[in-house]
Amino acid sequence: MSVRTAGPSRSDLVADTALALLAERGMRGLTHRAVDESAGLPQGSTSNLARTRQALLELAVRRLAEREARVLALHEMPDPGAGAASLADALALATHRALTGHRALTLARYELALEATRRPELRAFFDATGARFRDQLAALVTGLGSTDPARHTLSLIAWADGLMFSCVAGSFGAEVPSLEEVRAGLRELLEGMLGG
16 A cells, blocks of 8 residues: 655645746746646636735745745754854855755745835735744844844845845856855854954
8 A cells, every 4th residue: 555645735836836937937927827837737726726916926925935944944043052153054054055956946036025125015925924034043143142133134134145146146147156155254244243
């Protein structure tokens, strides 16, 4: 007797397909019909699940947050007592993982972030989904003795986001830094923030 493993839910299938379309075709290529066709679903399936474009975008953002939480491996982040080098190692691994094995997901995130600048209702939803990582990073930076945790958290996220954008969609698109190069950059940044 064989045991069948359950595949993704219909909601996850639609959201994953939407993210893939965003990475491949951009925001203009994301339609309910395109999701149905790409996912191999009967016409109207995506509309039944997410009636409006806003609902489809929110579904994609929610799934993006779930998938990025696994890529960023929040459960692997060190305790504050482990020190700045341990935090740099964990952040470097997460950033490098996004650059190498999850480039399409990172590209889809940038598409959604840009769309959120034009849709206030999506902006609030997009920002709320990212709060978990920001809050955890702020707690770690605080625990390491940061004199300005909010500013230092922003700097760390901006550094990692800037590197990912440059290597996924920017002028360094053909280049991916090694894990050691990412680690070195993060260690330098953390040492500057925390005074060595």
